Amino acid sequence: MATVLAGLQEGLRLLLSGDPYLWDIILRTGQVTGAALVVGSLLGIPLGALLGLTRFPGRRLVQTLIYTGMGLPPVLAGLAIYLLLSRNGILGPLDLPWIPKLFTPEAMVLAQVLIATPLIAGFTMAAVAGVDPDLRRQVEALGATRLQVAWAVLREARLGVLVSLVAGLGSILSEVGAVMLVGGNIEGSTRVLTTAILLETRRGNFDLAIGLGVVLLGLSFLVNLGATQLQGKGR
């Protein structure tokens, strides 16, 4: 108990004093997670809308893949990206400039995109499918193009789409296995909150681990607070 309290105190001190090691990790976590969320949304929202709004051959298969992806242990997503990018892997040997190298933040973003996209697509699909089916017909009758119909339905489903983003963000913010695997937890380069907590706890630096933990908890809280606020406005 004493350790916890002392750790909490020290953690808060480090945080407030602007400790460079701690803040470097916080900023990188924000960058990696933020980038992954943006890319995941750009892929997941249109994909979810497409699946919720249209019928096309192979739709069932894509749906099944997404459900599988939603339940995929993140460490497997990490493994997949690892195999893709490693020197003996599929893309790694090509050595092209636009293919991220293993143990870089870009590789971590890629793994997180793989984790978040199915979640965002799946929740968006459910939200879109939950919109009154008569709305599409009404909007079409008012002269909407197909794109305008899709946009109107997405707008009606906006709370659900927001939930999908929160779910996606939550999953990658708290994830440790995949980023450890493809990032390697390199200080000053690929160390993020979760991998840092893992390391500092192992090292016995409980105060630092707790400080990092408080930040992670705080971020998570803020994300969810923001989401509930927005939900309240939507009512």
Add this chain to the structure above:
Amino acid sequence: MKQGARTRGQEPSRFTYHETVYLLEGVRKVYDGRCVLNIDRLEVRRGEILAVVGPSGAGKSTLLRLLNFLEPPDAGAITFQGNRIGRGPVPLRLRRQVTTVFQRPVLLSTTVAGNVAYGLRLRGMRDGRERIHAMLERLHLAHLARTSARKLSGGEAQRVALARALILRPTVLLLDEPTANLDPYNVALIEQTVQEMNREQGTTVVWVTHNIFQARRLAHRVAFLLNGQMVEVADTETFFTAPRDPRTGAFVRGEMVY
């Protein structure tokens, strides 16, 4: 009121009354192997109010969906303003001349004013504030302009749906039992507004109703749909006083056994 309908039916209009807006020939619609609509010929004339009556399940709503190009016919030809409508996508320019107010108003989750502005926004018209306000006033909705559409009563919601359609000044307004389940105040306001638009703008109206009194009050001509077939189309006066088909008489007298 009967008198009104009678004279209106023969009134020469400011608009070229006999110009054809729609011509349906041999139009069929099949659902799950069952033919629910089979119309040999139907003409909708410019500037008229055509009432479509018939029992539930007759195919009235299906007919309106075809007229609004929401679904293609399975056979036959629809000619709209001289354009032959095929099975392929209908040009936006034609689609945007027609709109429907459905029996159950489906509003977007925004304000009343936002809903009324919606169709204008779709057409890229940004400024229409005065037009929107005038339309809201006309349907006694001005005091609700900033209210969330979710908080409206059934009658208010249907008036918003009507305002949202009328502000587009459509060539054709399709109404699918818009006043079913509404109180007399809302029914009167909606009927009056549609009639005014028909007179002022020359809007062609196809008004689906199962209420024959409403048809008699409002329509220039009445069409009787039964089991997907057009039994009779006639001037309102003729339809109610001297129908050709005995089934029309039976329906009008309320003797029809479905």
